[in-house]
Amino acid sequence: MSEHKMDELLAWYANGTLDDAEQRQVEAWLDNNPEAQLALAEHEFIQHSVAEVGAEEPVFNAEAGFGKLMAQIETEEAANEIDIQPAPVSLAEQLRNWIAQTFAWHRTPAFARVAMVSQLGIVLALGVVVMLPNEQAEDYQVLSGTPPAMLASGPQADIGVDPKTYIGQFQTLLRQQDAKIVSGPTAIGTYRIQFPDDAQLEARMAALKANQAVIYLQRVAP
Amino acid sequence: MDSARERAAEEVAWLHRIGNGDKAALGLLYQRFAPRIFRFVIRMMKDQAKAEELVNDVMMEVWKNAANFEGRSAASTWILGIARFRTLNAVRGKKLDTVELSQAPEAVDEQQDASQGKSHEQLRSLLRQTIARLSDEHREVVELTFFHGCSYKEVADILQCPENTVKTRMYHAKAKLKPWLTNLGLAETEVGGLT
Numbered sequence: 248m249s250e251h252k253m254d255e256l257l258a259w260y261a262n263g264t265l266d267d268a269e270q271r272q273v274e275a276w277l278d279n280n281p282e283a284q285l286a287l288a289e290h291e292f293i294q295h296s297v298a299e300v301g302a303e304e305p306v307f308n309a310e311a312g313f314g315k316l317m318a319q320i321e322t323e324e325a326a327n328e329i330d331i332q333p334a335p336v337s338l339a340e341q342l343r344n345w346i347a348q349t350f351a352w353h354r355t356p357a358f359a360r361v362a363m364v365s366q367l368g369i370v371l372a373l374g375v376v377v378m379l380p381n382e383q384a385e386d387y388q389v390l391s392g393t394p395p396a397m398l399a400s401g402p403q404a405d406i407g408v409d410p411k412t413y414i415g416q417f418q419t420l421l422r423q424q425d426a427k428i429v430s431g432p433t434a435i436g437t438y439r440i441q442f443p444d445d446a447q448l449e450a451r452m453a454a455l456k457a458n459q460a461v462i463y464l465q466r467v468a469p
Numbered sequence: 470m471d472s473a474r475e476r477a478a479e480e481v482a483w484l485h486r487i488g489n490g491d492k493a494a495l496g497l498l499y500q501r502f503a504p505r506i507f508r509f510v511i512r513m514m515k516d517q518a519k520a521e522e523l524v525n526d527v528m529m530e531v532w533k534n535a536a537n538f539e540g541r542s543a544a545s546t547w548i549l550g551i552a553r554f555r556t557l558n559a560v561r562g563k564k565l566d567t568v569e570l571s572q573a574p575e576a577v578d579e580q581q582d583a584s585q586g587k588s589h590e591q592l593r594s595l596l597r598q599t600i601a602r603l604s605d606e607h608r609e610v611v612e613l614t615f616f617h618g619c620s621y622k623e624v625a626d627i628l629q630c631p632e633n634t635v636k637t638r639m640y641h642a643k644a645k646l647k648p649w650l651t652n653l654g655l656a657e658t659e660v661g662g663l664t
Contacts, residue, residue, distance in 0.1 A: 256636070258615070259620055259621050262618050264621075289647075292650065293596065293600075293650075296594075296596040296600070297611060297615035299597075302594075303594065305517045307503060309499065309500055309504055312525060313496060316495075316499065316525045316528055316529065319525065320492075320529070320532060
């Protein structure tokens with residue numbers, strides 16, 4: 248190692264922090280080297296001067312300083328305790344917090360939030376529609392269905408018409424006799440109809456039978 | 470050396486205890502380090518009240534971050550590193566109370582014959598005043614080495630600079646002090662007789 252390098256290490260040789268190998272190198276360099284020994288003496292003089300706290304220097308009062316530090320720590324701890332006491336939080340607030348923490352909602356751009364809320368709304372609406380019970384019109388029955396449970400009062404009859412008869416003609420025929428369909432058609436194509444509860448039942452039945460379109464008419468036992 | 474190792478191990482143990490909220494350990498660490506930190510700070514900023522405040526700022530940071538101390542350096546290196554960082558922040562934007570030795574007007578008179586009629590104690594006081602006039606870069610290397618007993622590796626850690634930079638700064642600091650040391654009466658005949 249060069250003399251310059253040795254000179255650079257002298258300060259730490261003087262304070263005793265060189266490792267063993269460096270220390271041995273410096274000691275070898277110092278041996279029989281008056282200039283190096285003088286340089287070491289200068290470092291030692293600097294060391295003693297710096298390590299000494301002079302009368303002109305202010306003295307630190309560790310006891311008072313530590314008292315202030317503890318007071319500061321206790322003040323901060325008390326403030327933290329107040330901060331961490333949980334405030335009563337409403338259910339909506341909890342839900343908002345959960346959403347914000349789970350989905351990082353606050354970092355989502357506004358347009359994306361609108362889109363997401365819209366999509367959620369549509370999904371919910373569809374879900375409601377799907378989950379709602381099917382409504383059935385009380386006045387109708389599926390073609391092969393059984394008669395509705397709720398029937399109006401009045402004499403009834405099963406009627407069959409020529410398959411070539413238009414529906415419009417059939418409806419006109421029934422209206423003329425104040426009759427109305429309560430169920431049907433059945434598997435064989437008959438309808439159950441109902442007449443008003445009055446004294447003209449036989450006449451109405453006869454009028455229907457007389458029509459060429461009617462191929463079957465049978466009163467249903469009350 | 471063993472005593473130094475024991476002290477270092479003791480300081481690390483204190484830090485672990487402090488990390489677990491042990492205020493008694495903080496008290497022990499404070500007793501050992503606060504005066505050293507004060508000394509380090511006061512020699513950089515020359516403001517006693519501010520220096521005392523900074524000491525507690527440093528120790529508060531130690532209290533809060535002791536749990537994060539990983540032991541990759543000595544406790545003293547870590548604490549003095551915090552102290553230096555805090556001090557530099559405190560004096561940032563303000564000129565430190567230092568001038569280069571070559572620009573110190575009062576140095577001229579003292580260089581005539583500083584040792585004449587003075588005791589060793591007075592000579593050391595004079596040297597401290599001279600060191601106080603070094604640039605902060607040079608002075609902090611001298612302080613950390615000779616007052617805080619740091620190795621050049623530890624000084625490099627604290628100052629966040631290469632080890633060679635530390636050695637170079639010490640070399641230049643010594644070169645600036647050399648005329649003073651010569652005039653303070655250090656001569657070959659006195660080697661070994663001053664301390």
